[in-house]
Amino acid sequence: MANIASPSDALFTAQPGNLTQPGTAAPAQAFRLTFWGVRGNIPAPGADTVRYGGNTSCVEVQVGGQQLIFDGGTGLRMLGRHLMAQEQPVAAHLFFTHTHWDRIQGFPFFAPAFAPATQLDIYGAQAFNGASIKQSLMDQMLRPNFFKPLQTMAAAMTFHNIAAGDAIALGDVLVEPWSLNRHTSALGYRVSWGDRVLAYATDTDPTQTSVDPNLLMLASGADVLIFDGTYADAAYSDPNGAGLVPWHLGIEVAQASQVKHLVLFHHNPCHTDDQLDQLERQVQASFAQASLAREGMTLDLISESVE
Template identity: 40%
Template sequence: MAEDEQGRTTAEARVPFHVRFWGVRGSIPAPGPKTQRYGGNTPCVEVRCGDELFIFDLGTGVRVLGEELLAAGGPTRASIFLSHYHYDHLQGLPFFTPIFIPRFAFTVYGAPREGRSVKEVLSGQMVHPYFPVTAEDTFKAQLTYKDLGSGQQLELGPARIHTLDLNHPGGNLGYRVECGGRSVVYATDVEVGCEKDTELVEFARDADMLIIDAMYTEDEYRGRKGSAKIGWGHSTWESAVETANKSKVKKLVLFHHDPKRDDDAMDRFVEEVRKHRPETIAAVESEILKL
């Protein structure tokens, strides 16, 4: 069978595979006129491989994704992969309209934490007195919950999905999606500087795209500008570049932008990174990247 210049078979290369960003901001939403170009929603990333829809994280961006699914008439089936349960990665769930509609079906994957399953964790965020309605009473979509751990592998349609536990307070799963001879790694909320660094480099080895936490500059992280952020579970653009270089990934995508960094500051941020990796981009809401 014929192969292209990347060694993919003709059939593999024809499988549609893209990434779309619905939320790119870290820690807290940052709406307003100064963040319109890059976006102010918290993490939510759509990955489509053939007919499979994968949703990574349920930050505030998932609300807009839900509106898109309703307007487009589907798909009505998707797999949701949670990196971890810090609130900026979950706060869109109660406002994700399809989850209240019976014709939709979702399989939700996430790691058990502190003795609780992914189902128990998600249900626990919608309880009185913190929220007016509960998940059990209001979620009408067909829901399946599956616990997932580091080092596991799933095959869903034409896609193969791998997991890796990353360095973040409370734990955090990174994901690698392989589809049609191409691959994308989603590694949000990771702090380098420990024994897990080598694991991440190998996990991302030769990926076509690496979407990675690059919240700070080295000066911000070390406290040379403002208070130090060491131990907070996030990385710098310098460490993102180093990981991308060691992994030999083709495209570096900066993610989990600091909510205090407005559009003009993000432009300067990306310009500096491109001095070291010219193909680097920063994730932008609504942008579609084809693999």
């Protein structure tokens, strides 16, 4: 597998993967990221999005024997199929950044949630309208939006209302939610295990004129920063996504926080594979240790302090 870290600091290995057969589960003493959905706002299937993928946000993290999932966009359906094919009970921790549709629309199609042997711990902040994470997920499954209510899910589900500043210990793994965006009540997450750190920051506030100090602390010293850097507010009014692109902010955060590798995520659904290839070249010209997320891509963080 190709090394994507600098030659002097081989912390990562990477492989493209494949959504239908993404490989075997990570060993217990591992820190592995797999991208199951990388688009923002709406799924973007089609011939010109095959290489990067068209599913909305979902990232699987296998770390320290724990199964973590960040966001439940349409990529969650594919992850669910993969987990069910392993023919063993699923026990996972599902963390939501916020409850915009592209982060939750895969949840009603997550097959393990309908299996009685599944154990799901589900985490999220109070939504901007005051709804708990459980209420937000229930609401999208009520008629006329969906044909099966959440109560038909047979899994053992425990809902956790969390907020920035909490610390969630899962064995040797520490998950810390951070406030990212006052407009959406979105959370970022910092995952620590041994001497390795993942920062997940995918709904930052693009209206700020300078880097949020809170974001710098979230990303500080991270081995990998997953950053919402390829979707500009201008794309809402311009179907081609023209205008300022906030990947510059991702580089600024990565450099200021001494991040080892930056992964840009939540791609504009209007951007084709060729456009994203061009964007990746632009980004890497400014920050060599950067890449754009692709569905099925895995990253292995090699820990030196956990045996």
